[in-house]
Amino acid sequence: MAEEAGYLNYFEILELDDQANPGEVRKTYKRLMKHLVREIARVEITEERRSHYLREMAKLNAAVYILRDKGKREQYWNRRSELIALEEAWRTADQSDRDKCDALRREFDGKVKSFLSKYVEETMLEAGQDKEVVEASHWNPAHARYATRLLRHYRHRLYHAILERLPYHEVTSPSIDWEERAATVKQMMAAGRG
């Protein structure tokens, strides 16, 4: 079974199935955004919460921006499906065939980075300039400035989530004994005191 974690699913973000029509997308977006805005107004805003809410808002904005438009939606879903299939092909390939695996890895790595850049950073920031989105979320240039760094880190977190389950290629697959690691850490900390 192909793994999907890390490949942002905008249908899931809007709690819709992939057959939802643009009307449903808009309606659900407005409902979820209203709920989010109310929650933001209700709680005390700390630095951590600010980052969380801004990221949630950016995700909802990007979801409606893409899914209400047939062209954008199809392109997004096709690229996502292609990536998932490519990852599966690489993971199930015979790892002893280094050349084949390397070719698959290169193709996958380029595509996954491009997908995440486009659909995590670019689209989320682009959506913040859309009239309908601005009206519902009150997204403004200050949000965009703050979100730039936040989304870059979010993109990298998703990349890591994908990377974790991929075969090793730069190093041989390590066998990690966490008890030995804990003992090494203990020894290093003791040695650090000179």
Place this chain on the structure above:
Amino acid sequence: MDLVAEALAKAICDGDIVNFQTLLAAFSPARESSTEVLESEKYAYMLPDDTQRSDKRFRAALDAVREEKTWAHIQGELQAKRPAQFPSGLLMMLADNAVRGQKYSVAAQAYELLRIRHKMLDEFLKQADEALAAGDIEKGVGGYLIAIGLSYDYAAFPEPLAAVSNYQTKALMLHGVYPARPEDCVALQEEETHVNTALEFLLPDEEISSRLRQYPLNVRLEFLKELVTQLDPDWEAFRTRYAEACRLLQSFGERLRRVAQPHTETLEEEIEEQQGPDPRDIIVTLLGREIEDGQWWQYMKELAYEHPAAVLFIARQLVGDTEILIPRFLADSAVPKVLGLVVESVEGASAAGSGA
């Protein structure tokens, strides 16, 4: 090939990821197909000297390189016409040695390649928290400093230089707004806030420094004291200068208060009138040297670089049309006391030269 094994063992022993990668790269002098010669003078820096050959850690690294399976893998990779796949066991050893040598950026990169950086960071924090809970502050601080060193993700956001603490810039941000009221001054915050500000400033990772909030104030104060000691071996020299600056401030106190009132005279006129020494001596005393035509922010940056914690106990002060930095602390706060900044005879520094 013995030379290749020795060069690899040296890189592992030194925690040197650059030499390790170079030896296994497509252009490596260790490859038979290469026109470069590892034995030449040019690559002498990659080889161990006699002292290192007898070093226990080097011998362990050499044994690991020569281990049958690992050595076969290295030879195979050096013959293939592509960048080599690093043996994970050797990379792990290199990363551990890098931590031991306080080369945290190298360790972070190596652990990242092994995909265990986050877990290793968590393990250091876990054991540091255990040490703090057991009252071993020194070990706890050491663990937090290693965790901070491993927290930067070089693979995600590659930087031309290692990510180091940028206290110079952070200090200016900390003192970015002129304190209109004394309570706006960083140095005059109440204990709880001041110690948290100090830890956030000195530990450049918000997520890691916020973990310390779980500890009672006395533990955080002890932590801060130990942290300053480990980060700044010359803290004692700053303490001496700080006490001297406090004495100067006290002698200028009366005049500073008068000058801080609205007036028409310039600083030079005021000084001339007073025929006394220049109040800017305070800022020079704090830093320990004069910066030619130096502004307060230049002194602040230099001070933050040399003694990061110093900027937590000073304040901007307008004197005429010139701003200087003066020592400030709350005499009844435990924060300056624990760092040895409260000198009985000059406790008045907290009241002198109000920021208002």
